[in-house]
Amino acid sequence: MQWDIVIGLEIHVQLATRTKIFSGSSTAYGAEPNTQANAVDLAMPGTLPVPNENAFRYAVMFGLAVNAEIGRRSMFERKNYFYPDLPKGYQTTQLEQPIVGPGYVDVDLANGETKRIRIHHAHLEEDAGKSLHEDYHGMSGIDLNRAGTPLIEVVTEPDMNSAEEAVAFARKLHSLVTSLGICDGDMSQGSMRFDVNISLKPKGSDQLGTRTETKNLNSFRFMEQAIAHEVERQMDILEDGGRIVQETRLYNGDRDESRSMRTKEEANDYRYFPCPDLLPVVIDDDFIEDARSRLPELPDARKARFKEQYGLNDYDAGLLSGDAKLAAFFEEAAEHGKDAKLAANWIQGEFSARLKAEEKSVAESPITGAQLGDLVVRIADNTVSSAGAKKVFEALWTGENDNVDAIIDAKGLKQVSDTGALEAMVDEVLAGMPDQVAQYQNEEDPKKRKKMLGGFMGPLMKASKGQGNPKLFNEILVKKLGG
Amino acid sequence: MSISREDIEKVAVLARIKVDDEQVSALEKDLGNILDLVDQLSAADTDSVEPMAHPLDAVQRLRPDEVTETNQRDAFQAIAPATEDGLYLVPKVIE
Numbered sequence: 342m343q344w345d346i347v348i349g350l351e352i353h354v355q356l357a358t359r360t361k362i363f364s365g366s367s368t369a370y371g372a373e374p375n376t377q378a379n380a381v382d383l384a385m386p387g388t389l390p391v392p393n394e395n396a397f398r399y400a401v402m403f404g405l406a407v408n409a410e411i412g413r414r415s416m417f418e419r420k421n422y423f424y425p426d427l428p429k430g431y432q433t434t435q436l437e438q439p440i441v442g443p444g445y446v447d448v449d450l451a452n453g454e455t456k457r458i459r460i461h462h463a464h465l466e467e468d469a470g471k472s473l474h475e476d477y478h479g480m481s482g483i484d485l486n487r488a489g490t491p492l493i494e495v496v497t498e499p500d501m502n503s504a505e506e507a508v509a510f511a512r513k514l515h516s517l518v519t520s521l522g523i524c525d526g527d528m529s530q531g532s533m534r535f536d537v538n539i540s541l542k543p544k545g546s547d548q549l550g551t552r553t554e555t556k557n558l559n560s561f562r563f564m565e566q567a568i569a570h571e572v573e574r575q576m577d578i579l580e581d582g583g584r585i586v587q588e589t590r591l592y593n594g595d596r597d598e599s600r601s602m603r604t605k606e607e608a609n610d611y612r613y614f615p616c617p618d619l620l621p622v623v624i625d626d627d628f629i630e631d632a633r634s635r636l637p638e639l640p641d642a643r644k645a646r647f648k649e650q651y652g653l654n655d656y657d658a659g660l661l662s663g664d665a666k667l668a669a670f671f672e673e674a675a676e677h678g679k680d681a682k683l684a685a686n687w688i689q690g691e692f693s694a695r696l697k698a699e700e701k702s703v704a705e706s707p708i709t710g711a712q713l714g715d716l717v718v719r720i721a722d723n724t725v726s727s728a729g730a731k732k733v734f735e736a737l738w739t740g741e742n743d744n745v746d747a748i749i750d751a752k753g754l755k756q757v758s759d760t761g762a763l764e765a766m767v768d769e770v771l772a773g774m775p776d777q778v779a780q781y782q783n784e785e786d787p788k789k790r791k792k793m794l795g796g797f798m799g800p801l802m803k804a805s806k807g808q809g810n811p812k813l814f815n816e817i818l819v820k821k822l823g824g
Numbered sequence: 825m826s827i828s829r830e831d832i833e834k835v836a837v838l839a840r841i842k843v844d845d846e847q848v849s850a851l852e853k854d855l856g857n858i859l860d861l862v863d864q865l866s867a868a869d870t871d872s873v874e875p876m877a878h879p880l881d882a883v884q885r886l887r888p889d890e891v892t893e894t895n896q897r898d899a900f901q902a903i904a905p906a907t908e909d910g911l912y913l914v915p916k917v918i919e
Contacts, residue, residue, distance in 0.1 A: 358889050365892030374910035375901070379893040383900060395889035416877050423840055425914040472917060482911030610838055620884035621877045 342580060343544035346572055347552075348507045349499035351536040352514060353492050354524050355468065356399045361489035362467050363390030363433065368490050370530055378470070378485035384428035390618055396491040399523035400440045400465050401624065401632040403493060406517055406639055407460050409444025413624050415465075417616040425483050426470035434494075436613050439464035440624070441493070446517070447641070448509045449659060458510050459498040468492050499538065499549070504568035508561050511535060516640045516663040528559050535564050539571045541579060550575075551585040555592050555599060563594035570599060643668055651681035661685060666703040670710040677714020680721045687713060691734055708737045715745040726811055729754035756810040760817070763809055767817045770800045781822055794818055827855045 361368055364381035381388045397415075404411045416438045419431040441463035448456050470485035495514065501507045515533060519526035526532055540552035555571055558564045570592065575585055592599040638646070640662050647658040647668075661671045671688055675681040692713065696706060716737070720730045729749070735741075736748045749755050757763060771778055774797070781793050794815065801814050832851050836843045843851065897910065906913035 360889050360891050360893075365887070365890065367891045367893070373897075375897050375912065376895040376910070377893075378900070379896060380900075391887040392884060393889050394886035397886060421838070425912075425917055473911065474916070477908055477911070477913050479916055480906065480913040481916050482908065483914055484911055610834075612838065615877055617878070619878075620880060620882050622886070623883045 344541045344576060344579070345544050345546070346502050347499045347540045347542060347549060348501040348503075348568065349538040349552075350495075350497045350501070350507060350510065351538070352495040352497075352511070353468075353534045353536075354403075354495060354514075354518050355532045356396055356491040356493060356523055357525050358393055358395045358399065358491055360393055362393050362396045362465065362491035363489055366489065372486055374482075374484040375486060378488060382428070382485055382489045384430075390433065392619065392622065393491060396465055397440065397622065397624065397628075398632050398635070399491075399521075400463065400493050401629060402521050402523055402636060403463060403495075403518065404441035404444065405629075405633055405636060406521055407441070407444035407446050407463075409460060409463070410442035411624060411629055412438055412440045412442055414438060415440045415622045415624065417465075417619045418613045419616045420611045420613055422611060424469070424472075425481065426472045426485070426488065428470075428485065428488060432467060432469065433616055433619070434466035435464035437615075438621075440622075441495075446510065446513055448506070448513045450506065450509055456500075456506060456509075458500045458506075461496045461498050463493045463495040466492050466494060499540075504565045504572075507537065507568055508565050511561060511564060512663065513640070516665075520637060520640055520643075520665040522637065522665075528561075531559060534559050537564065537568060537571070539568060539575065540585070541572065541575050550579075551587050553585065553587065554589045556589055556602065558592060558594075560594070563592065566594060566597060567592040567599065570597060574599070637665075647671075651675055651685075653681065653685055657682075657685045657689070660689060664703065670703055670706070670713075673710025674714040674717065677711045678717030678721070679714075680717055683721055684714060684717045687717060687734075691731065695738060707740055708734075712737050712743065712745060719745060719749060723756060723758055723810060723812075725749055725754050726756055729756065729807075753806065753808060755808060757805055757808045758810045758813055760813065763805070763813050764817055764821075766801060766804045766809065767814065767821055770797060770804055771821060774800070778822065794822075827852060827859060 356362075358368060360366060361382060364379060366379045366382055367377045369377070381390060401411055416435065417433050418436040420434050420436075421431040423430055439462045441460075443462060444460040446458050446460065448458055450456055468487050468490040470483055470488035473482040473484065475482070497510070501510060515526055515528075518524040518533070524532055528534075535558045537555045537558065538552045539555065540550040542548060542550045553571060553575070555567050558567055571590070578585060586601075589602040590599045591602050644658045644662040647653045647662050648655065651658075653661070662668050667688070671684065674684040674688060678684040692706070692708075695701075696703065713734075716725075716730060716733055719725050719733070720727065725733060729752075732752060732754055733745055733748045736752070737743065737745070742748045742751065777793070777796055781790060784790050784793060797818055798811065798814065801809055801818075802811070805814075829848055829852060832843070832848050832855065901907045901910075901912070904912050
């Protein structure tokens with residue numbers, strides 16, 4: 342039987358505010374446990390929450406970026422459950438009147454198509470603390486620094502039909518919130534966490550199947566794996582004539598396996614009710630226009646500009662415009678390097694490979710866009726060969742020297758492009774290799790001749806101490822050897 | 825309007841309140857009376873009334889995003905039953 346896969350996502354995005362959503366405690370990452378957990382965060386009796394203006398501003402900016410209606414009148418509800426990392430015994434969240442209403446995001450897929458994914462809504466809420474279950478004499482340790490960190494939870498419609506589409510959407514959302522500057526996007530620190538709702542239905546059917554929810558995926562790779570895993574699990578059950586149980590599952594990426602966390606029958610009954618501690622928040626035109634004026638260039642617009650301004654093709658423009666920091670790096674390199682296409686090639690080649698190998702982000706790169714741009718200039722004007730350029734890149738990266746021209750001089754990487762000098766070298770080398778010259782000249786097959794040319798290049802590069810322009814050497818050789 | 829024993833037991837579990845059989849019987853009567861009272865409100869026609877979000881006719885004031893709290897961990901942990909390495913300790917909770 343053929344199946345359609347139906348996927349909807351819920352994404353928790355940690356907002357990059359300085360303070361918590363309902364208190365003036367710092368949200369800085371990595372502080373000593375509980376040093377940023379104060380009276381409001383700890384739910385001390387008699388405390389009252391006061392909402393953070395920036396959390397609303399960021400949520401509205403997000404709403405504008407996903408073409409959504411903004412909730413002019415926004416309310417908070419209490420979602421009640423007991424867990425020690427939630428000191429109040431409820432999470433303050435939004436249910437009936439969220440800050441961001443229906444919107445959409447257009448996602449470019451690998452096959453060149455663009456797919457519109459609808460956003461159902463996005464609401465503001467507070468994060469919980471962290472429970473550490475290592476052995477504290479048979480007890481659990483609780484760190485409440487994260488408790489009260491502002492989140493927006495983005496809920497999509499079930500508009501995705503493959504792991505590829507879901508991951509493409511997730512990447513686009515990551516690109517959006519980091520470009521907006523409302524989230525640092527650091528997934529390893531939990532700044533974005535994905536819950537995936539998956540169901541299967543017979544191909545073409547308009548009746549949705551029973552869905553499961555896989556929670557707390559914190560990398561694109563795990564998300565892709567978890568979807569593949571869950572689709573296969575459901576398919577096996579359905580094809581054996583079984584039924585899917587509506588449940589919440591946890592996925593273990595290291596082992597590629599999942600287990601049930603709770604079924605719907607035992608699902609928490611959250612008993613939502615309006616939070617009496619908080620009045621309705623009214624968002625007026627001024628607030629919205631102020632948020633709009635803070636919107637930076639968004640990835641779609643940037644992609645279009647990269648094609649127009651730098652003459653990049655669709656693929657290159659898409660890769661370089663998605664991440665705000667990478668885009669800025671490229672623009673700096675292209676401006677200094679003049680040759681945007683060459684700069685783009687080096688960023689996607691050597692630069693990206695090096696970042697990946699050392700697990701660094703663009704922000705952590707030891708070289709600047711301007712330095713790469715300077716190197717591009719020297720490649721484009723034939724001062725260095727591409728082999729020489731790699732040596733310059735290496736020296737920049739390791740911090741041996743920060744000036745491209747100084748490195749070229751110090752390492753003697755300057756190509757000799759003076760034709761007279763090169764011709765003299767070719768004459769000398771050919772005179773020393775009469776057998777090979779004769780062999781070459783007796784060879785009829787042009788393919789074999791071309792191959793034999795390589796045999797002269799080694800001695801030539803040696804004679805020129807590696808500084809001869811290989812392209813010019815090649816031209817002179819062909820001329821001297823008679824075609 | 826009546827409330828069943830099962831409902832009472834379920835609400836008690838959700839609220840983490842321990843109630844014994846005798847108390848359930850008493851609560852069945854008390855909560856039933858309260859629900860009856862609330863039920864009378866249903867007689868009022870509220871079709872054209874917007875649900876009330878808050879009894880005060882006011883809107884929420886927002887706070888500038890500035891750090892105003894300092895680290896007072898020692899003071900808070902002095903009144904906690906158990907702490908270690910800066911963590912609050914609680915009975916082991918693993919689902």
